[in-house]
Amino acid sequence: MRAAGLEHGGRLEAARRRFPGAPSPFLDLSTGINPTPWPVPALPPDAFTRLPEPEQEAALRQAAAAAYGVADAAMVAAAPGTQILIQLIPRLFPQRGLAVLGPTYAEHAACWRAAGTAVREVSRFPDLAEAPAALLCNPNNPDGRRHDPAALHALADRMAQQGGLLVVDEAFADLEPGPLSAAGLLPHPALVILRSFGKSYGLAGLRLGFALAAPERAAAIRDALGPWAVSGPAIAVGHAALADAAWRAAMAERLRRDSARLDAMLARAGLSPRGGTLLFRLAEGDAAAWHERLGRAGILTRPFAAQPRWLRFGLPGDAAAWTRLEAALGA
Numbered sequence: 497m498r499a500a501g502l503e504h505g506g507r508l509e510a511a512r513r514r515f516p517g518a519p520s521p522f523l524d525l526s527t528g529i530n531p532t533p534w535p536v537p538a539l540p541p542d543a544f545t546r547l548p549e550p551e552q553e554a555a556l557r558q559a560a561a562a563a564y565g566v567a568d569a570a571m572v573a574a575a576p577g578t579q580i581l582i583q584l585i586p587r588l589f590p591q592r593g594l595a596v597l598g599p600t601y602a603e604h605a606a607c608w609r610a611a612g613t614a615v616r617e618v619s620r621f622p623d624l625a626e627a628p629a630a631l632l633c634n635p636n637n638p639d640g641r642r643h644d645p646a647a648l649h650a651l652a653d654r655m656a657q658q659g660g661l662l663v664v665d666e667a668f669a670d671l672e673p674g675p676l677s678a679a680g681l682l683p684h685p686a687l688v689i690l691r692s693f694g695k696s697y698g699l700a701g702l703r704l705g706f707a708l709a710a711p712e713r714a715a716a717i718r719d720a721l722g723p724w725a726v727s728g729p730a731i732a733v734g735h736a737a738l739a740d741a742a743w744r745a746a747m748a749e750r751l752r753r754d755s756a757r758l759d760a761m762l763a764r765a766g767l768s769p770r771g772g773t774l775l776f777r778l779a780e781g782d783a784a785a786w787h788e789r790l791g792r793a794g795i796l797t798r799p800f801a802a803q804p805r806w807l808r809f810g811l812p813g814d815a816a817a818w819t820r821l822e823a824a825l826g827a
Contacts, residue, residue, distance in 0.1 A: 505798040505808075511791060518794035523817055524810070526798040528668060528776040530635065531813025532747065533698030534737045543728040556731045559738040561704050562669075564691055565679045571708055573717035574726045574734075578667060578692045578705030579603065581717070585688060586611035588720055589661055589713070595627030599802060601665065624651060628661040634676065635668050638778045638800065638808045640771035648678045648687075651756050656686035663688045668773040670696035671748040683710035695775060696744075697737050704730045748774065754811050757818075762809065765825040776810050783807035793824040 505526030512522065542673040546611070566572060575581050586608045594604050598617040604672070605615045608631070621643060624630035630651060635642050648664060655662045666689055678689055685734050689708040694700035704726060707717050718725075726734075751774035758777050759769040767779035767786065776798075786807055787799045800809040812818045 505796075505810075508796065511796045515791040515794070518792055520794065523795045523812070523820055525812065525821070526796040526808070527700075527810050527811065528565050528773065528808075529695050529700045530698035530747070530751075530775055531811055531817070532750070534733075534740065534743060536699070536733055536735070539729055539732050544629065544734045546728065547724050548726065548728045548731050552728075552731050552735075554711065556726065556735045556738075557706075559735045560691070561736040563741075563744075564689075564706070565677060565729035566682055566708055568683075568711070570711040571682050573707040573709070573714045573721065575705050575717075576720055576726055576730070577703040578665075578690050580721075581690055581705060581707050582665075583607045583610075584717065584720055585663060585707070586613055588716060591629035591661055593628045595624045595630050597621060597624055597630070597632035597636070597641075599638075599800070601635045602669075604631055604633075604663075604665065621647065621651075625654045627660075628656060628658060629662070631663040631665070633665040633667065634678070635672055635773045637668060638772065638776070638798070638806065640650070640773045641673075642676060642777065645675055645678050645680060649681050649684075652678070652681060652684050652687045656684070659687065660686060662686050663690070665690045667695055668775055671744060671751055671774050673748075678819060679708055682708060685710055688713060691736075693734055696747075699733065699737075702730050702733055702765075703727075704734045751775065751811065753810060758809060758811060759823060761825060767807070770806070772808070776808050778806060778808050780805050781807070790824050793820075795821060795824050 506524060508522050508524060556574055557569040560572050561569040567612050582603050591613050592607050593614040595616055595618050608615050618624060652662045658679050666677055669677050681687055691706045693704040694702055755777055762769055762779045767781040770778040772778045783799050783805050787797050790797055800806045812821050
């Protein structure tokens with residue numbers, strides 16, 4: 497059983513209870529979800545009324561393989577969000593022990609522990625090689641640390657030599673400048689990569705994610721998920737969006753400008769930027785006071801109990817949101 501009570505962003509109902517006098521609506525900057533979603537077109541009625549055909553799911557996996565740089569769709573498993581993959585993989589590919597490069601997304605360690613694996617958190621990349629299996633996020637959430645594919649290749653080789661596993665969560669890699677993704681290393685026998693659709697495309701409620709792995713591992717994941725794991729609307733939207741390379745390029749450029757703008761705004765308020773990705777920025781300072789102050793202004797940010805001076809900010813999505821945040825930071 498996974499640990500209960502893990503902290504996550506995006507809990508607006510809880511924020512409204514905590515800050516009952518805050519202006520409405522809340523400006524949610526507590527997640528790393530793109531505030532400018534991919535424009536969803538009208539979907540055919542049968543996307544909702546019929547079970548998806550196997551050929552439609554196969555076409556989705558082919559689009560994902562092309563978008564993520566995987567040579568063969570046989571190395572892709574589609575799932576209803578990456579969270580279910582985070583919970584499934586420890587049970588599907590059990591390990592004697594696992595080192596997690598932290599601090600990072602807490603669900604990983606919680607789910608491996610729930611599966612009976614001995615987990616330890618390490619702070620240095622070289623320390624991962626000493627464990628039977630390893631896990632890291634690239635780029636990392638919440639500080640944006642990056643690891644180049646050559647270093648990941650060497651670590652994956654080490655895991656393969658000892659019969660272990662390397663899991664790389666690339667949830668925030670889609671729009672980042674490269675080289676970054678380890679997808680080009682597949683079909684490496686020890687490597688499993690996670691990709692999130694909802695964060696980069698701003699469609700988290702669609703629930704779509706992918707595991708990339710050698711064909712036999714990817715097939716095992718697909719078998720474990722079972723038929724019709726991904727809904728018809730998610731298949732239709734995911735297939736079209738993943739093929740939209742022009743949108744991704746334009747969005748990456750926009751987010752580069754916006755992330756630099758947010759860093760400058762936070763610095764003017766006395767917060768020290770500590771990095772992040774194009775979808776969120778991490779700042780250091782009196783995080784508890786700022787979280788409280790912004791919450792009273794109807795702006796939700798993401799604090800971290802284990803790092804009490806850290807505060808993560810998602811990007812405002814429009815001019816009104818930028819103006820509101822700037823006013824709250826300077827009030």
